[in-house]
Amino acid sequence: xxxxxxxxxxxxxxxxxxxxxxxxxxxxxxxxxxxxxxxxxxxxxxxxxxxxxxxxxxxxxxxxxxxxxxxxxxxxxxxxxxxxxxxxxxxxxxxxxxxxxxxxxxxxxxxxxxxxxxxxxxxxxxxxxxxxxxxxxxxxxxxxxxxxxxxxxxxxxxxxxxx
Numbered sequence: 003x004x005x006x007x008x009x010x011x012x013x014x015x016x017x018x019x020x021x022x023x024x025x026x027x028x029x030x031x032x033x034x035x036x037x038x039x040x041x042x043x044x045x046x047x048x049x050x051x052x053x054x055x056x057x058x059x060x061x062x063x064x065x066x067x068x069x070x071x072x073x074x075x076x077x078x079x080x081x082x083x084x085x086x087x088x089x090x091x092x093x094x095x096x097x098x099x100x101x102x103x104x105x106x107x108x109x110x111x112x113x114x115x116x117x118x119x120x121x122x123x124x125x126x127x128x129x130x131x132x133x134x135x136x137x138x139x140x141x142x143x144x145x146x147x148x149x150x151x152x153x154x155x156x157x158x159x160x161x162x163x164x165x
Contacts, residue, residue, distance in 0.1 A: 025117045025127045026062045032135055033057050033067070033113045035095070038103040040073075048075040050084065051103050053091075055113055055129070067115055069129040090132045110135045 037054030051071045057063060071091075072084030092100060095109030114131030 022065070025125050026057065026065050026067070026115055028116045030112050030114050030131075030133075031057045031062065031067075032059045033111060035091075035106045035109045035111075036066075038106040040103045043075070048081070049073050050075075051088065051106075053106065058110070067113065067127045067129055087132065094132050094134045112136075 033055040035053060036056045037052070039052045041050055041052055042048070043050060050073060053069050053071060055067045055069065057065045057067065069087075070084075071088045072080045073088065075081040075084065088100070091106070091109070091111065092098070094111040095106070097105060097109065100106070112133045112135055113129050114133075116128050116130050117125055118128045119125050
């Protein structure tokens with residue numbers, strides 16, 4: 003038992019706003035990443051990033067969809083899929099390197115949402131794809147820096163200067 007240090011009267015308690023937990027229809031939605039937390043798997047044998055996407059349009063604004071991205075997993079296929087999804091998200095939002103999950107926050111992209119029927123929880127949403135927002139190409143992201151050639155490494159003038 004714990005003393006609350008005040009009395010709560012039901013007449014003074016705020017009423018929680020009604021929220022819609024029905025799944026959004028399948029389709030592509032523009033979304034913003036508003037949460038990204040690195041977590042350990044329940045079994046403690048891997049890691050994943052729990053990502054929250056807030057739909058910003060054109061329909062269902064304010065609705066939320068979640069996705070977990072495996073970054074380390076004893077199942078190599080699960081890890082490969084999670085890393086592929088993370089790479090697709092990074093390319094879509096123009097992020098070349100990721101060291102902290104907070105770097106994903108604020109990124110806008112398109113998410114492909116499907117509806118799945120879970121036998122325990124009923125219908126729910128699942129994210130099956132990611133792409134750059136508005137069909138535009140994200141900033142180019144190279145996998146590695148090109149090695150400097152002997153001529154450019156020792157040249158006094160920049161490579162774009164006329165010779």
